[in-house]
Amino acid sequence: MSLTRREFAAFIAKFAVLTGIAAAIPAAASTPLNYRRPPGAVEEPVFKIVCVRCGRCVSVCPQKIIRQVSPLENLASAGTPVLVENGICALDFECDKVCPTGALQLLPKEKAKMGTATIERDKCIGCGICIKVCMPIVEAINWEDPKKKDKAVVDPAKCLGCGACVPECPVEAISLSPEGAYRLQFRWPSR
């Protein structure tokens, strides 16, 4: 290994140019992800580092609602798992069980908050289907006024964002967002 001065200069130049490209393109091409992560995901900056983009969670999901982000969509998160839009998570935690990296970690069902559902008050017709759907899961949807029973409302503290209520609503008043998701601190999984 003997570098001439010319080779060394070329090395430094290539290093500088490549670093610029490799750091600038992801920064420019990466908008914040507006998708729900699978349950038990660690906090976002660490998630992007520890996840090896292997796709095991995608293949084991019984509901088939996990997909990998395309590099064209978001370079920084390319290959990491997100939930498909309005996909219903059955809270089996199969993804957490197979994750080899600790990016997805097993956690109690009540804590597995992937996002929040919101009901548009003006659209709601008060049929109560969503309340019945949510009842066996976490009882997050209740009547706004238990006596009048005309509008349903989501308790964001209880809602897991599993999406079970979304397709049941006859007037499409319910929407899901990844906001308020519970993201764990990274620790090495002790399985």
Added chain:
Amino acid sequence: MSKPVEKRPLPKVVKRRKLKPLRYAIQTISFIVLVLLVPIGILAVPAGICAIPVGDLWRIDCLYGFLQRFFSSPLNVALWALVAFVAVPFLGSLLLGRVFCGLMCPVGTVLDLLGKVKRVNYLGKLKLNSKYNKYAVLASFTAASAVTGFPVFCTVCPVRGICTAYGSIKPVELTLAAVPVALEFSEKRAWCRYFCPIGGAIGLAGFRKTLGLRITPEKCIKCKACMRVCPTGAITDESLATGEISRTECIVCFRCYDVCMCGAFAFGILPLRPAR
């Protein structure tokens, strides 16, 4: 009247069993396991070679993937846990050097399959054929990981592309894997030789490797057949005299071993310091 031709003693031709079939066998098995079996879940490890789980607790990680992950988050102490997972590739490289590149890497296997395509040395014309390029790629993508906070090279890695594209065909991943193939039309193993940061990391880990190929200078007749056949340019004029093959460049593919007609190549323990 012609000049009297200087008479040289004819070299003693040594016939040895060729190692080419062995190399093909290892490459085929690695390719089938890493690319064909692993992603469709027969071994239940679709990560290809980025992270191969061993049992429930252990893992074999990509050396360069670890480097990027580590620098992505230097303050996150929990990532020290990943150090144990590069123990196998790191110690393997320390001992054997770039044996992964020559015998196991699926991209390398694909490039070897291309064989004798018609080559135009456009990398030479663009002056991009420096072996130090791969260290520039290595250093810059590591620096970019530290700046952006995620493993940047992993998102464009052709090895990951080949390993993960097959299960459910992914066009973007396959396109990434086409980059080394395009470079192959310039020079043999041009990707591995000039650009691959994974090979660079493995090579750096094994720059004082203990097991490898060496030349016995007394047997060498300086026919330079090995230099012509070496896909990474690890053998130079100097190595014919000293017996030292570049330890960071040699991918232990045994092509030189097969081509040498006087049996000057031997695989064994190398001296700690290269002969000068």
